[in-house]
Amino acid sequence: MAIQRGELMELHEFAARAGETDLTTDPDRGLQIVLHGLAGEAGSVVSEAKKWFRDGRPPAGLAGRVSEELGDLLWYVAAAANRLSLDLNVVAEQSLTKAALNFAAELPPPSEYDAGWPxxxxxxxxxxxxxxxxxxxxxxxxxxxxxxxxxxxxxxxxxxxxxxxxxxxxxxxxxxxxxxxxxxxxxxxxxxxxxxxxxxxxxxxxxxxxxxxxxxxxxxxxxxxxxxxxxxxxxxxxxxxxxxxxxxxxxxxxxxxxxxxxxxxxxxxxxxxxxxxxxxxxxxxxxxxxxxxxxxxxxxxxxxxxxxx
Known part of the structure; x- marks a missing residue:
């Protein structure tokens, strides 16, 4: 079933739909393919950055090409999550938590592990x-x-x-x-x-x-x-x-x-x-x-x- 423009989709739903088009039956070979696919699609995004660096200006049609590459990358992310029995919603939530922890600018209040002691x-x-x-x-x-x-x-x-x-x-x-x-x-x-x-x-x-x-x-x-x-x-x-x-x-x-x-x-x-x-x-x-x-x-x-x- 096609998704209508503007219709929102949950990550787990996207992963399920992606799984319908991941047709490799051998589990090990299927995982190898999607992991290599992740690297390949990430490389395609890097290629667009290389053109920018080479020419000194963003290439024409950059947003459209990167949009397509990101879509392909998302498919491989979902396929990898499926094959490793990972919940993509949980993966996304953990990623946001990690980012919030790693890039927080302010310290929390000081710790007093010995509060209440003599x-x-x-x-x-x-x-x-x-x-x-x-x-x-x-x-x-x-x-x-x-x-x-x-x-x-x-x-x-x-x-x-x-x-x-x-x-x-x-x-x-x-x-x-x-x-x-x-x-x-x-x-x-x-x-x-x-x-x-x-x-x-x-x-x-x-x-x-x-x-x-x-x-x-x-x-x-x-x-x-x-x-x-x-x-x-x-x-x-x-x-x-x-x-x-x-x-x-x-x-x-x-x-x-x-x-x-x-x-x-x-x-x-x-x-x-x-x-x-x-x-x-x-x-x-x-x-x-x-x-x-x-x-x-x-x-x-x-x-x-x-x-x-």
Missing amino acids: DSQRLLRQMSVRFVEDNSGAVPIVRMEPLGELAERIEKNRQRKQLGDPLDDNLAIDDGYRYHDVIHLAHAAVLGWSPVLRGLMGAKRKAGDGETDRVQDGARAAAIEEGLAAFVFNFLEPDDFEATDDLLGWDLIKHVRRTVRGLEVEDQPPVAWKRTYRQAFDVFRSLRDTGGGVVELDLDARTISVAGD
Whole structure:
């Protein structure tokens, strides 16, 4: 039955109608054909763009030809969905959800995963840390000095004046990894999450039945965060740690979100992770290039920055 001009059609109806004209009976061969067809029709659209690039102007009749190619492309999309038993409506909805998550411009309100816990087991909402580089030895070493209320908290909870242990790059080349703790600080500032920082400042959530301490603040969570910091550091190193939108693309963010699955931070949208690493490596490059500095965290504003910048 022909569709009348102006008549709307649901995607699942389009898929059903497309299936009536997908006549290959062998399942494997049929799927191969439609997948190759997808590539072919996408290539046809690219060819129109190539003509535009070559001639310096859009080719005559562009809209009509692209309309036809998109129609063919839609047929192959529907055929592929049919052969893989996918509901095209669900596929479309998931695509829109992914786009909304990936391209959202604004951060949601700040997370307080430790709301309701005793003050001593909560991350401070504002913190300052001084990074000090020591070049007196064979390799540069960096230590973190907590300032203000954070220093008081650590001295009370951990009976020490230093945040963590001094670090060098632990590598034959100087790549600045000695400053990588700024990534953990960024996790805390932008995401409200850092089992590593909680451990360093003695703010693990030990009240109650111990489940939160074991799962969210325990050794596995800290190891996951350390692994995540090392992975993103190494991923951005070839581009001098420029955390651009292109580098912080969907594939990277998808890997990051998969890595933290099962932890409280898994609910953070892609925009939050992008903002985290963009700010983290802005601060990292500043500290590396100047040999240290004071870093300020504001968990309410979801920001981390170098004082004075």
